[in-house]
Amino acid sequence: MSTEPLLELSSLTVDFATEDGGSRTLLAGLDLTLAPGEALGLVGESGSGKSMTVRAITRLLPPAATARGAIRFEGRDVASMDAAALRAYRDGGVGLIFQDPRAHINPTKRIGAFLTEALRHNRGLGRGEALARAEAVLAEVGIDDPARRLRQYPQEVSGGMLQRVMIASVLLAEPRLILADEPTTALDVTIQREVVAILDRLRRERGMGMVFITHDLDLALAVCGQVAVMYAGRIVELRSAESLHERAAHPYTRGLLGSRPAIDARAPRLTAIPGRPVSAFEAGPGCAFAPRCAFATRACESEPPQLVPFEGGLVRCARVEEIHAERTDKRTSKEATA
Amino acid sequence: MGRLLVRRLGGLATTLLLSSLVIFGSLYLAPGSPENVLFGNRMPTAAARAAARHRLHLDQPLPVRYWDWLTGVLHGDLGTSMVTGQPVADRIGAGLSTTVLLVAMTMVLVVVVGLAMGLAAALLPGRVDAAVSTLTSVSVTVPPFVASTLLISVFAVRMGWFPASGLGEGLGGRIDGLVLPACAMAVLSCGFLGRVTRNAVREQLEREHVQTALVRGLPRLVVLRTHVLRNALAPIVTAVGLLTAGTFASTLVVESAFAVPGIGQLTIQSVAQKDFPVVQAVALLLVGAFVVCNAASDLVQAVVDPRLRETGSTS
């Protein structure tokens, strides 16, 4: 067994050409590695570049955007694939689940046609067989009366059901890697969990890798082995879900955990991160998060921090050791007085 | 779908009925009395005039005359020409096939050239798009009567490639004679359809569902055909329907300019000669062509876009 990674991003940078001839950096040097069958969470606020990352991975960037650095899928360089190789990579290599199924499914075609078109065009399956497979997968994603659904149009079913249809369409192609870009943000809270649970179970059963994008750090921790927290087009913390859950290192990550509604009484409810998230091109010369960070010093504003090893992961914070030493000190001194 | 069809057919019949009323009524209101046509320059005696009026049923009240005419039309009897004395149906029949052929040739040209230009502009941004845009914005300013004059002077008079007027023998001769008239009507419509196509295709290309199709590894041509073009079809079909109807109307001018013996020329002649039964019949025919074109485009749209079917059956 080779231990070749399924997906490898090295120094992935995406620049966007603006109308006035300038250029904006949207992603500023991303390094990520994903082993086959593993799930990686990509977490961050709006504008941090999560969608740009999956677009770059699938070579679906808008025409004005250019990617630099390397994206390797099973060792092959994605940027240098020719049309045929790219099609093969998109058919069975990666599968992309979009956030808004309503916009991402052709409204003039029946659900059956949507689910089977790739099987028929790419795999040469007959209509009957393709429909039979689609029906089976619809049942697996928890849709009842799948035969009837196949004959319906997208506007005749609910958003939650349509997202299951989208998930089914990706599962049908049996990709080695699923890219799920906020698959549940457009759905009702009650349906969100169900849909994530189905996606999580089915991809595990099939041994598919997954990049799971969300604003919700807790959700990412629940379904992913590794979590990358992004801020302003950079990774600020990359840790195993377990250790991150145990102890978030970066002040931004801690803010994300704090800004969730406190479900259990153990974690006292903290305030949300003050200020507004910035995109990569809006960031200053130093740490992009410094203006919103409670721990920032003058040096943070001017010196860009590097990713440094921390508890088995990586953290992009110049003061991470100090901050954690303080916390550990407090904790030990509390224990001592008790 | 079935219900939509029934509703459209009902609407079609109503429109035709109403327009027959309007046509009949407006000719009644038009200055000059129909029987004068018969006498030409002669001044008839009162008795002769009364006899003529009686023969033409002009002495009966308007509703009765309308009813007689309408029932006649429904039985296929369009009356007799006051000028030639031939049955109106014969006069129309002679020109109808020519006009239909002319409109068909025009629309084939429009659809082929207009779609090609629109597609090229939509799929090849940059120079091709700019060139096509210039071409279409010029061509939409060239109405058929201007195009007729230009085409006659260049291709018929100077080059002598096509006849300047009239039609030759047989189908080949007819087609040969109809090329220039068809081109004259197609210029403006090509530009119009080119623009509609370009914009519709551009809009669809930017749709998110097209990205979904691409990211599933479907070949680009398949995505273009089954998603982009397919969804852009609705506005294109509407435009083709409108343009076809408009082409029927343009035949009035263009057939006269090229001396094409079709319905358009017949209409202009009959109006000039105040040949009322013929005018009534051709006017009704033109309205019919209009209404049928629109209904056909609506139905095709409903086939193309299921969302229109939905609203069609719920409203």
Ligand SMILES: Nc1ncnc2c1ncn2[C@@H]1O[C@H](COP(=O)(O)OP(=O)(O)OP(=O)(O)O)[C@@H](O)[C@H]1O
């Ligand atoms: N088509 C585009 N043209 C120009 N800029 C874009 C485009 N799409 C995204 N951006 C910019 O790229 C940056 C990253 O956007 P991206 O969509 O990747 O963020 P995201 O992390 O997915 O956010 P969200 O959580 O809102 O989906 C943002 O600053 C955004 O304004």
Ligand SMILES: [Mg+2]
């Ligand atoms: Mg996004």
